[in-house]
Amino acid sequence: MMRNKQRNMSRRHFLATTGGATIFIGGYCLLPGCTEKGIAEDKEAIKKEVNVWVKLTSSDQVIIYNPAAEMGQGSMTAVPLVLAEEMDADWSKVKILNSPVEAETYGVGWSPGGTKNMTTAGSRTIRSYYQLMRETGAQIRAGLLQNAAEKWQVNVEELTTKPGYVIHEISDRTMSFGEIAEFGNFESLPTISSVKMKDPKDFRLIGKVLPRYDVPSKTDGTATYAMDIQLPGMMYGFINRSAVHGAKPELTNESEIKNMEGVVSVVTLDHGIGLVSESVEAGLKAKHQMKINWADTLALSHNSEEDLKAYTIEGASESKKDGDVDSAIKTATKVHEATFTNKYVYHAQMEPLNAVISLSTDKQSAELWIGSQAPDRAKSAVAQTLGINESKVTVNQLFLGGGFGRRTLSGYAAECAALAMSVNGPVKLIWTREDDVSYGAFRPQVKHFFKAGLDREGRITSWDHTAVGPGGGLSNGGAGVSHYDIPNVRFMRKDVDHGIRTKHWRAVGHGPHKYAIETFIDQLARSNNTDPYLYRLEMMKGNERARRVLERAAELSNWDPTPSRGKAMGIAFADRDSFSCGVAQISLNHDTGVIRVHKYWCALDAGVIVQPDNALAQVEGAVIMGISSSLKEQIDIKDGKVVQSNFDDYPILRMSEAPESIEVALIDSDEAPDGIGEAGLPAVGGAIASAFAALTGKYLYDMPFTPERVLAVLKDAL
Amino acid sequence: MKTSFELNGNNVSVDTAEDATLLWTLRERLQLTSTKFGCGISVCGACTVHLDRVAVRSCSMPITSVEGKKVTTIEGLGENNDHPLQVAFQEEQVPQCGYCQSGQIMQAATLLASNPNPSRDQIISHMDGNLCRCGTYNRIIKAINKAAEEDQL
Numbered sequence: 001m002m003r004n005k006q007r008n009m010s011r012r013h014f015l016a017t018t019g020g021a022t023i024f025i026g027g028y029c030l031l032p033g034c035t036e037k038g039i040a041e042d043k044e045a046i047k048k049e050v051n052v053w054v055k056l057t058s059s060d061q062v063i064i065y066n067p068a069a070e071m072g073q074g075s076m077t078a079v080p081l082v083l084a085e086e087m088d089a090d091w092s093k094v095k096i097l098n099s100p101v102e103a104e105t106y107g108v109g110w111s112p113g114g115t116k117n118m119t120t121a122g123s124r125t126i127r128s129y130y131q132l133m134r135e136t137g138a139q140i141r142a143g144l145l146q147n148a149a150e151k152w153q154v155n156v157e158e159l160t161t162k163p164g165y166v167i168h169e170i171s172d173r174t175m176s177f178g179e180i181a182e183f184g185n186f187e188s189l190p191t192i193s194s195v196k197m198k199d200p201k202d203f204r205l206i207g208k209v210l211p212r213y214d215v216p217s218k219t220d221g222t223a224t225y226a227m228d229i230q231l232p233g234m235m236y237g238f239i240n241r242s243a244v245h246g247a248k249p250e251l252t253n254e255s256e257i258k259n260m261e262g263v264v265s266v267v268t269l270d271h272g273i274g275l276v277s278e279s280v281e282a283g284l285k286a287k288h289q290m291k292i293n294w295a296d297t298l299a300l301s302h303n304s305e306e307d308l309k310a311y312t313i314e315g316a317s318e319s320k321k322d323g324d325v326d327s328a329i330k331t332a333t334k335v336h337e338a339t340f341t342n343k344y345v346y347h348a349q350m351e352p353l354n355a356v357i358s359l360s361t362d363k364q365s366a367e368l369w370i371g372s373q374a375p376d377r378a379k380s381a382v383a384q385t386l387g388i389n390e391s392k393v394t395v396n397q398l399f400l401g402g403g404f405g406r407r408t409l410s411g412y413a414a415e416c417a418a419l420a421m422s423v424n425g426p427v428k429l430i431w432t433r434e435d436d437v438s439y440g441a442f443r444p445q446v447k448h449f450f451k452a453g454l455d456r457e458g459r460i461t462s463w464d465h466t467a468v469g470p471g472g473g474l475s476n477g478g479a480g481v482s483h484y485d486i487p488n489v490r491f492m493r494k495d496v497d498h499g500i501r502t503k504h505w506r507a508v509g510h511g512p513h514k515y516a517i518e519t520f521i522d523q524l525a526r527s528n529n530t531d532p533y534l535y536r537l538e539m540m541k542g543n544e545r546a547r548r549v550l551e552r553a554a555e556l557s558n559w560d561p562t563p564s565r566g567k568a569m570g571i572a573f574a575d576r577d578s579f580s581c582g583v584a585q586i587s588l589n590h591d592t593g594v595i596r597v598h599k600y601w602c603a604l605d606a607g608v609i610v611q612p613d614n615a616l617a618q619v620e621g622a623v624i625m626g627i628s629s630s631l632k633e634q635i636d637i638k639d640g641k642v643v644q645s646n647f648d649d650y651p652i653l654r655m656s657e658a659p660e661s662i663e664v665a666l667i668d669s670d671e672a673p674d675g676i677g678e679a680g681l682p683a684v685g686g687a688i689a690s691a692f693a694a695l696t697g698k699y700l701y702d703m704p705f706t707p708e709r710v711l712a713v714l715k716d717a718l
Numbered sequence: 719m720k721t722s723f724e725l726n727g728n729n730v731s732v733d734t735a736e737d738a739t740l741l742w743t744l745r746e747r748l749q750l751t752s753t754k755f756g757c758g759i760s761v762c763g764a765c766t767v768h769l770d771r772v773a774v775r776s777c778s779m780p781i782t783s784v785e786g787k788k789v790t791t792i793e794g795l796g797e798n799n800d801h802p803l804q805v806a807f808q809e810e811q812v813p814q815c816g817y818c819q820s821g822q823i824m825q826a827a828t829l830l831a832s833n834p835n836p837s838r839d840q841i842i843s844h845m846d847g848n849l850c851r852c853g854t855y856n857r858i859i860k861a862i863n864k865a866a867e868e869d870q871l
Contacts, residue, residue, distance in 0.1 A: 072814030072815030072852045211808070212811060215807075215808055215812075215813055215816075217816075218813035219807045219812075219813065219819060219823065220792055220795075220796070221751070221793055222752070225754075225817065227751070227754070227755065228751035230749050236746075279734075279746070280746055281734070281739075350764055350815065350818050350850070350852075351754070352755070399815070399816065400815060401815050401816070401817030402815040402817060402851050404851075430755075433759075433762075434758075617811060617814060617854070618814075620853060620856060620857070621814055621852045621853035622853070623853065624853025625851070625852075625853055628853075646757055647757050647759075647762050647849060648759060652851060653855075654846050655842050655846050655848070655850075655859070656843070656846045658855040658856060
């Protein structure tokens with residue numbers, strides 16, 4: 001039992017586990033039903049640390065440390081798998097543990113020379129770790145060969161490997177990695193520049209369909225999330241956070257709350273009033289009982305709907321430019337203009353934010369359990385809150401019950417530390433779903449203004465796009481159209497500060513921008529009486545890679561621009577580093593305004609794909625989330641307050657609303673691996689809007705395409 | 719106050735506040751954490767368990783209402799993760815983040831218990847109250863179909 005539960009915890013945790021924590025793990029699964037999963041750690045075996053990434057055991061186990069957050073996207077399997085490939089490890093003997101949260105050792109920079117970090121976001125994990133894991137694996141393999149050569153007293157050139165073994169063919173001898181673990185010396189591994197990596201055609205793990213490491217534990221409930229951690233004497237933390245962002249609180253019934261049964265402490269924070277209680281029930285009761293006065297703040301004046309409508313391009317500044325838009329528009333045969341909007345959306349990860357912390361008695365050191373997309377920043381946040389050095393904070397990274405960008409923020413780690421300061425004993429901080437919605441950090445609302453100039457043949461000669469709304473850089477990315485052959489392009493941006501929390505949300509700016517861009521292009525194609533697929537194909541003549549993706553999607557979907565029996569297809573293209581093209585087949589209920597996506601096809605070029613089945617799963621999931629956000633999701637803000645509060649008034653896509661099929665074609669490629677987790681999402685809104693146009697001749701200018709908005713569009717003779 | 723019930727085949731007795739729910743009692747008193755907290759208002763299904771073989775939302779179930787009854791969580795569903803649904807969910811590689819999956823499997827188990835060969839529409843109508851933000855719906859349907867087929871063999 002014990003071993004299994006420890007699997008998701010860091011190595012440091014093994015070493016530094018307190019007596020208390022050990023009791024918790026030992027007592028964790030007293031009731032039946034908890035079963036051993038994956039590979040148990042062989043306690044008897046000799047362990048040899050090869051380097052920071054790998055440990056070998058005399059029982060042939062290969063322990064590989066995973067630096068990435070596992071939130072369903074599969075990095076926990078994919079990153080170690082790349083290392084195992086080059087090392088020539090026997091995959092069935094590989095045990096994966098989360099690495100310690102030490103960015104200097106396990107982090108990577110996002111650009112050459114960039115600061116090392118452990119943030120799992122932006123579909124960057126495989127992109128960032130692929131080369132490093134290959135090199136490290138190849139280096140370890142070379143170290144194994146070196147040790148075997150010395151043992152056998154043969155020339156290292158005569159040795160080779162098969163999974164889990166070093167082979168000396170000449171003498172017909174083999175030596176397992178476990179045997180080498182017993183005597184091997186890995187203090188001076190051959191330098192990375194001196195070792196050879198595999199020819200990709202010899203890959204036996206990369207690009208093959210293999211099960212994910214974490215899946216078995218996610219079918220019997222043994223996968224451990226931070227919310228599941230139990231420590232002896234653990235108390236519970238709850239917070240009432242300001243409904244209006246930035247408002248400072250004043251608790252007016254503090255003594256009443258403090259005197260409630262089971263309440264241990266009350267803590268005033270900058271952004272809310274927290275409490276620590278002996279039980280969940282006592283904590284929730286006291287949380288709801290608090291009476292708080294909130295100070296005025298900038299966000300009080302924000303009304304999202306009215307503000308979005310009122311956005312203008314006045315004062316926008318140039319962000320990107322290619323050619324001369326102003327001159328080109330003057331010589332255009334036709335000029336088209338359109339305005340699109342998208343609302344705020346919420347992450348809605350299934351596990352509300354939470355964390356568990358245990359402070360030492362003198363409060364000068366801490367151990368944190370968390371599911372974080374940036375555990376290194378969570379570590380800093382705890383250290384800063386407690387006023388101690390980061391070296392005094394141990395972070396245990398657990399499974400994340402969804403991230404989508406929300407768990408890159410570390411406020412919940414700091415909150416947990418602040419509450420624990422007020423008591424003696426460990427604290428589990430729990431956000432209710434209502435907390436998670438109302439104190440969300442949303443994908444920004446955007447108003448997009450377009451102006452395009454076309455020549456006599458209907459080709460776009462001038463493209464002018466201005467994006468207005470909050471979120472700073474969050475709405476800067478994703479507006480690029482360089483995969484289209486357009487000679488004059490300008491992107492302008494106006495940031496509006498409403499004092500509202502905004503944050504990266506799966507695919508960030510690409511979701512809103514690609515919806516607006518692709519829907520506008522669809523409109524230009526149709527106004528030119530051209531099939532929107534062929535229109536794009538013509539514009540992609542100079543971009544072979546993008547064109548292949550577009551063609552593949554058309555082929556896969558058996559593209560037909562003509563509606564048939566109440567159903568129509570729509571198409572959209574997206575570049576989220578990777579190229580993807582989506583085709584949606586929809587129908588529309590003219591009485592209710594409900595759009596139904598029946599089928600969806602997606603072609604994706606993401607370079608080398610490490611785990612093909614997982615890539616399919618990621619695209620399937622991204623398409624579902626894309627449909628959900630395109631048809632249903634919106635956060636409204638009235639007088640600075642988030643209107644929605646839970647899944648009853650913030651509905652996300654249900655099974656009955658999912659397409660019958662999502663077919664995905666992965667393009668074979670030798671290019672460097674690119675992102676997959678987000679790539680399938682940005683085209684969805686445009687593909688649906690395109691299909692709607694095919695069906696009705698009308699355009700959906702405002703996302704989400706809720707039934708009431710669709711009915712309004714149908715009534716309007718646009 | 720004390721509540722006694724059968725949990726995964728064992729008799730248990732817990733002392734809780736009167737307003738305690740089954741969910742938090744399972745999770746924080748009995749430390750059976752496979753049953754997840756998602757919404758607290760019975761609209762997401764992450765907390766689904768069986769109460770006398772019926773799928774219920776434990777987040778809204780007062781602990782008092784399970785007195786003398788049989789509660790099954792996913793810890794008590796299969797031996798060694800081998801319930802046909804658990805096997806099928808692994809074979810179809812259904813879970814992504816995994817947080818909703820205990821609830822999905824527990825919900826599906828009551829369907830197969832009463833209808834060993836459900837149609838696609840029956841699966842969807844039975845499962846529609848269980849949300850999955852990662853979007854594993856189509857794989858869930860495949861896995862339930864597969865488990866049903868395996869069961870028929």
